[in-house]
Amino acid sequence: MDRQDDEGVTAFVRASYGRLLHEAFLLCGDAGRAEDLVQTTLAKTVVVWSRLQRSEGIDNYVQRTLINTYLSARRRRAWWELPFGRLMESQARDEYAGVEQRDWLRRALDALPPRQRAAVVLRFYGDLSEQDAALALGCSVGTVKSLTSRGLRALRQRWVELDATAEHEVRYA
Amino acid sequence: MHSETEFRGHLAALAEPVKPVEGYEDKVMRRSRRLRRQRRMTAGAAAAVCVAVLVTAFRVVGFGSASQLAAPPPDGPFLGWSAAGDVDAGLVREATALWDAAGTGGPHTAVRAFVALRNDQQLHSIAVLEGYDQQGAARLAFFTSDVSAANALRLRADRPAPDPVTTQVISLVSPRLTGPVGAVSTDDFGTYAIVVAMPGVTTVRVSNTIIDDEMIGDPDAPTSRLVVQRFPLAATAPTTTISGFVKPNRPLAKPTKVFEVQGDGGADDDPRAVPGKVSAATGQQIVVAVQQIQAVRRGQLAVVTEGLVGRVTAVDVPRGEATIDLVTSTGFAGPAYTSISDVPGSVRGTGTSLVMEHIPTGSIVYSISAGNRVVMPDPCQPNDHVGAVTVGRASSDNKAASATSMELTPTVDLTHVREVSIMTSPAGGDC
Numbered sequence: 230m231d232r233q234d235d236e237g238v239t240a241f242v243r244a245s246y247g248r249l250l251h252e253a254f255l256l257c258g259d260a261g262r263a264e265d266l267v268q269t270t271l272a273k274t275v276v277v278w279s280r281l282q283r284s285e286g287i288d289n290y291v292q293r294t295l296i297n298t299y300l301s302a303r304r305r306r307a308w309w310e311l312p313f314g315r316l317m318e319s320q321a322r323d324e325y326a327g328v329e330q331r332d333w334l335r336r337a338l339d340a341l342p343p344r345q346r347a348a349v350v351l352r353f354y355g356d357l358s359e360q361d362a363a364l365a366l367g368c369s370v371g372t373v374k375s376l377t378s379r380g381l382r383a384l385r386q387r388w389v390e391l392d393a394t395a396e397h398e399v400r401y402a
Numbered sequence: 403m404h405s406e407t408e409f410r411g412h413l414a415a416l417a418e419p420v421k422p423v424e425g426y427e428d429k430v431m432r433r434s435r436r437l438r439r440q441r442r443m444t445a446g447a448a449a450a451v452c453v454a455v456l457v458t459a460f461r462v463v464g465f466g467s468a469s470q471l472a473a474p475p476p477d478g479p480f481l482g483w484s485a486a487g488d489v490d491a492g493l494v495r496e497a498t499a500l501w502d503a504a505g506t507g508g509p510h511t512a513v514r515a516f517v518a519l520r521n522d523q524q525l526h527s528i529a530v531l532e533g534y535d536q537q538g539a540a541r542l543a544f545f546t547s548d549v550s551a552a553n554a555l556r557l558r559a560d561r562p563a564p565d566p567v568t569t570q571v572i573s574l575v576s577p578r579l580t581g582p583v584g585a586v587s588t589d590d591f592g593t594y595a596i597v598v599a600m601p602g603v604t605t606v607r608v609s610n611t612i613i614d615d616e617m618i619g620d621p622d623a624p625t626s627r628l629v630v631q632r633f634p635l636a637a638t639a640p641t642t643t644i645s646g647f648v649k650p651n652r653p654l655a656k657p658t659k660v661f662e663v664q665g666d667g668g669a670d671d672d673p674r675a676v677p678g679k680v681s682a683a684t685g686q687q688i689v690v691a692v693q694q695i696q697a698v699r700r701g702q703l704a705v706v707t708e709g710l711v712g713r714v715t716a717v718d719v720p721r722g723e724a725t726i727d728l729v730t731s732t733g734f735a736g737p738a739y740t741s742i743s744d745v746p747g748s749v750r751g752t753g754t755s756l757v758m759e760h761i762p763t764g765s766i767v768y769s770i771s772a773g774n775r776v777v778m779p780d781p782c783q784p785n786d787h788v789g790a791v792t793v794g795r796a797s798s799d800n801k802a803a804s805a806t807s808m809e810l811t812p813t814v815d816l817t818h819v820r821e822v823s824i825m826t827s828p829a830g831g832d833c
Contacts, residue, residue, distance in 0.1 A: 242427050250420055250421075251414075252417070264426070267426075268426065268430050268433050271434075272434035272436075273434075273437065275434035276438055276441070331412070334416050353410050354417065
């Protein structure tokens with residue numbers, strides 16, 4: 230890469246880092262992992278920077294790489310990090326979130342399967358069309374519709390459960 | 403979460419507090435450099451593995467330089483070859499005594515055996531010896547059993563020893579190897595080829611153009627250096643091809659052909675093939691220069707491995723030349739018959755092509771199919787079947803019952819003949 234490329238890359242990293250970090254956080258649910266995911270994605274992009282400038286759009290490539298890296302990491306983790314059959318203790322609430330709904334949404338997203346979560350984030354946070362989401366996920370438009378629909382249904386279900394719990398807690402407080 | 407808009411807002415609110423850490427640009431660039439290094443190393447390792455796999459494959463499959471056959475150094479005028487198989491000392495003594503008593507220059511000295519084995523499945527006893535005759539000339543002799551005399555050993559051929567430096571294979575092809583001396587076998591498949599190749603040869607293939615290639619078995623199967631092959635009576639040394647192969651010492655390597663030669667010659671009572679080099683050629687005739695011109699007579703056949711070239715029509719003894727009418731010339735004609743099915747007739751050259759005529763019609767249906775082999779008897783042989791030479795193949799079927807002639811395709815490419823063998827009479831004969 231020459232000097233001009235270096236400057237272009239740095240400018241691109243600065244311009245896209247924040248947006249990608251937010252998206253990665255919604256995918257991972259953890260700020261540290263989100264940083265790692267974004268840096269890996271951008272490093273991969275930098276490696277093929279010259280080729281990207283001659284071919285497809287860089288944004289599309291970055292989006293696809295982010296999703297692939299996230300899904301691959303989840304697959305790898307699923308292989309060597311075997312979860313317990315049941316939760317031994319409930320997850321601690323975010324003490325600094327302050328807002329009950331944010332905490333709930335983070336937990337609800339964590340409960341989604343990775344591809345459903347990615348589809349939901351791409352469609353409702355990234356504002357991608359179904360076609361673009363399909364491109365990023367490497368699947369058909371029909372699959373995107375199905376993943377999104379199932380993801381939303383699961384989130385709504387948890388919302389209903391949360392409402393019922395809150396009402397119960399109020400009634401017996 | 404009552405609407406999608408509300409949900410989008412929740413997602414944005416959830417992600418909003420996350421802020422990039424300090425120096426993320428450097429981290430990204432460092433990570434990209436590390437990734438590049440890893441990819442280079444992976445590509446290098448993959449290339450090394452590919453090269454290793456290719457090199458191993460080449461070694462295993464057998465690509466690479468062709469095998470060279472190292473000839474053993476000659477032992478004076480004799481071939482410096484070891485014997486093929488176990489040598490039966492008693493058989494060597496018996497054969498030497500027979501050789502000495504044959505009156506062809508005995509007693510023989512410094513006799514060594516290339517082959518001396520009993521109980522061969524086809525010829526019972528076989529011996530191939532080299533030694534000096536009484537005049538000190540190196541000679542080569544072949545012996546086989548006489549089945550009509552309780553497998554008594556008989557001397558079949560006694561010739562000058564071959565060049566000890568250039569010779570790679572010695573052979574004898576004859577229909578006179580199973581009975582009394584000089585007697586032709588009564589078996590239709592009574593011609594035998596005895597072939598001994600030099601040490602180092604792993605496969606010897608013996609074929610004759612009187613048999614179609616489809617009848618030959620696995621050509622790559624390894625053989626002994628000694629091969630005894632049975633052929634129809636029409637097979638002779640000039641129409642026999644002997645190929646030697648060496649298989650490199652690699653598991654999947656294919657054998658490499660190291661020589662391909664004509665059969666050396668026949669038994670002492672067989673017609674002798676006299677070599678001639680083409681010195682002039684027209685569309686109808688060729689003129690060949692022959693060293694042993696005294697043996698050449700009009701009417702004798704000129705042959706190559708593929709079949710009949712033509713017939714001698716004129717002999718110029720002072721100039722050492724013989725003129726041969728090609729099989730397609732107008733001067734060429736003679737009896738012929740189809741091989742195997744034995745449909746009789748005669749062949750004639752038309753000037754440009756070859757036809758078979760006088761195919762009988764009538765109560766017996768004589769059917770000839772395209773590709774059938776037509777052979778011509780050798781006038782120097784005792785009957786029409788022994789040593790008959792392929793003259794051509796039927797160009798088409800003669801399905802019409804009334805057809806008495808048909809066109810043949812000569813088996814020899816007459817425009818590219820450089821050397822021929824003229825089938826001359828055996829010692830003491832005249833044909």
